[in-house]
Amino acid sequence: MNEIDIQLPVMADDIHTSLDITQGAPIPKLKRLETFDEDTWEDITLELVHHWKTQYQKVVRCGGGGDLGRDVIAYTPNEAWENFQCKYYAKSLTLDEAIREVGKLIYYSYKGEYSVPIKYYFVSPKGVTTQLLNHLMDSEKLKDELIKRWDKQCRTKITAKHKIELDTDLLSYIDSSIDFKIFDHIPPLEIIELHSQTTYHVIRFGASTRKRPKAIAPPSTLEASELTYTSELLLAFGDAEKKDVSNINLTTFPEYEQEFHSARRNYYSADGLEKFSRDWLPYDCYKELLDECYETISPVVMSDHKDGYARYLKVSAQAAGTNYSSHPLHHYIKVQDKKGLCHHLVNGKKVKWVK
Structure with a gap:
């Protein structure tokens, strides 16, 4: 048997603070994001709006049950709009859950409640399932799946007032007016990156997640x-x-x-x-x-x-x-x-x- 000398691990070239010693290794931000409950996620959504307001002409939030499938609306200078569907789910967002939200957008835009957005983002702390991701990356596949699952996921679940049949007129509207390439998602790591550009980030994720580099030596x-x-x-x-x-x-x-x-x-x-x-x-x-x-x-x-x-x-x-x-x-x-x-x-x- 060959004996191998065990080398000591190399320490990171950062400054170790008292905070590091008293609290131990910081919880990775991605793990911390997964620990937030529904109420905290709602707060984080509002904090993200603070960042989005620096990127768009106007940003508003649709609250309550009358949002008609819209959550956070961001208006561009030419008055087009983008939708950020910030939903809390205990697990990764599934294809069925996404189909219901897409169905809402299609139905209410078909009824003339609002125009079709130029982008539609799913924003969830646990991200999306592999199945949903595959469909978001293939717009035709997402469209086909919407039609296939309409009766189960959309027909009776968009509104409690009546059933929404996928008739010839609605199918024609989907074919002529909906570009399924607008649907996308914001991965959890990107959510963290966006949130880091707000003044609320340190409060949510803690200063201990920051590592201060060692000071450089003065030049000669x-x-x-x-x-x-x-x-x-x-x-x-x-x-x-x-x-x-x-x-x-x-x-x-x-x-x-x-x-x-x-x-x-x-x-x-x-x-x-x-x-x-x-x-x-x-x-x-x-x-x-x-x-x-x-x-x-x-x-x-x-x-x-x-x-x-x-x-x-x-x-x-x-x-x-x-x-x-x-x-x-x-x-x-x-x-x-x-x-x-x-x-x-x-x-x-x-x-x-x-x-």
Whole structure:
């Protein structure tokens, strides 16, 4: 028997937070979507409308029993419309269930209640069955199946008032007016992607599903975005030494050189935090974090200090001890970020080390 050495698993190259340790591995979004009940799915439908409203001229929801086979209606600029049939089912949406909904659309458009939409999407948290998917991908197959199943799925189930016979006139209408290519579905993964573009996403799926990448190392040469805060830091060094300290002679001051490189790492750490927050939090979230940092350090900045470097050290210590427990990024903020926020404030001309 050959013995094979067992290698240790490779850890993901992400920052592990306290949230990861206390809650364990996050529930995949697709699994979480499957746990929602009917009431929660209705709420998510409304939250999706918030996203769709940014894509269409107008979006409305038909509520109650009088929706006539329509759920969420999205109007395009040329007044055409698309239908999002957002239904909750305990299992994947079946062909029979879809046939009933298609039958409603055909019947009520035939009666003149509304025009035929240019697209019709089934939106369900469990997705669609393989059988239904195969029919949605083949419009002629879907049409044939509708006709075949009409008596069982549509004749008595569209309205309780009367039976709807698939007579010659209705068949002619289906042949001449219904393009079965309009029928499609939105897969669960795409539902999650659409929902991620709303401000409700973190509340539904949790911040623990986000993995913050490790900060990049500062480049060997200063970037243009670094000139302000690094110049201010060099002035603080010079203020302490009562002589000019620059990039040219910085190596002659080992303590300052070490702090200079540390400051650059902290700056890039906070920069990475900002980029990380852009993808899933409101655009002003990082600005709010900067504002909170400023309110924390401003009394120390305004106090008297023997020189600019002493001010810098006191402010850095104050910033490092700040608890941002009320901020959405709380679990992702490291000490390096807290110090780096100060350099971002310097870049924004809100803080100076040397008065």
